[in-house]
Amino acid sequence: MANLLGNISIRNAEIAKDPHGQEVLHVRDPHALIQAAGYLKFTRGKKNEAIYFRGQSETYSTLTPSLFRGIGPNQSAQSKRVMEQNRFIAEIVGKADIFSRFPQFAHEPLLQHYGLSTTWIDLVDNIWVALWFASHEAHVSGKQSQYLHFEKRMPATDHEFAYILLVAADSSQAGPPGLFKGTETELVDLRVACPSIFLRPHAQHGVLFRRRGKGNLRPTDYSDQIRGVIRMRLSDALSWLGEAKTLGIHTLFPPPYYDQGYKILLDGRFENSRKVGSILIVGA
Incomplete structure (x- = not known):
């Protein structure tokens, strides 16, 4: 992981160490949060990189897509996971006609956004x-861990933090609208x-990225694309967010009454997979 925020001077900001x-x-x-993020967007743009954000409650030594977690660099296990994932996606696409109305390259990233474990990492293009x-x-x-709900984290001590990873993806437009592919990464x-x-995904300003590999295999750790990490106290993060309806669960995870694509996926009643996951039922 590169730290390209170490040599900048921003009011109300200083370098610290994570665990x-x-x-x-x-x-x-x-203001410091926005300025730091803007600094990397501006400077990395000159390097043909676009910077996106990933919010986390803690930091990790790796950035591994959900499909590859727990298997390490084992190529055989990686291939088996990808084959099972492709089978599951083919089943969903075959039963839901809506997928014929947009490009195939977006099918896997979209299904990751609704709960499947894939080779992609969720990022957003909105710092809030x-x-x-x-x-x-x-x-x-x-x-199959198919029921998902969110709870607001509550500061219990002065040592609880919130983190935002600033992740770089190649910014070259690959041709089809919405696809950006370079030598190191591809992003949808x-x-x-x-x-x-x-x-x-529209409510969340969602994008998906992954590192490119050789042949049918790709790296299982994408942390080389992290360009910096911003930390703030959890109490500050909650204060800055406030209680805006636009940043609530109802808006960021619209129920199927509003999200018709989500309703189509739920109505499909697709078989859950222990390794690939399922269409998550949010709010349960």
Whole structure:
């Protein structure tokens, strides 16, 4: 992980260390948060990189897509996971006609957004949405962990933080609208590649990215694309977010009454998979 925020001077911000000993930029007001993010967007844009955000309640030593978690660099296990994922996606696409109305390259990233484990990593193009995810905790239940709900994290001590990862993707337009592919990464902007009948990715300003590999295999750790990490106290993050309806669960995860694409996926009653996951039922 590169830290490109170490040599900048921003009011109400200073370098600190996360639990892994990695440098993070600790900010104490929303102006510092926005300025730090804007600094990387501006400077990395000159390097043909676009910067996106990922909100987390803690930091990790790796950035691994959900499909590859727990298997390490095992190529055989990786291939088996990808084959099972492709089978599951083919089943969904074959039963839901809506997928014939937008490009195939967006099918897997979109299904990741609704719960499947894939080779992609969720990012957002809105720093306040990233801050919301950093300030809320996901809880799952069910035999296949198909039931999901979120609860606001509550500061219990002065040592609880929220983190925003600033992740770089190659910014070259690959041809089809919504697809950006370079030498190191590929990224799908779901707001462009998918119709808004799938409301969730539009509500969240959602994009999906992954590192490119050789042949049918790709790296299982994408942390090389992290360009910096911003940290703030959880109490500050919650204060900055406030109680805006536009940053609530009802808006960021619209029920199927509003999100017709989500309703189509739920009505399909697709078989859950222990390794690939399922269409998550949010709010249960």
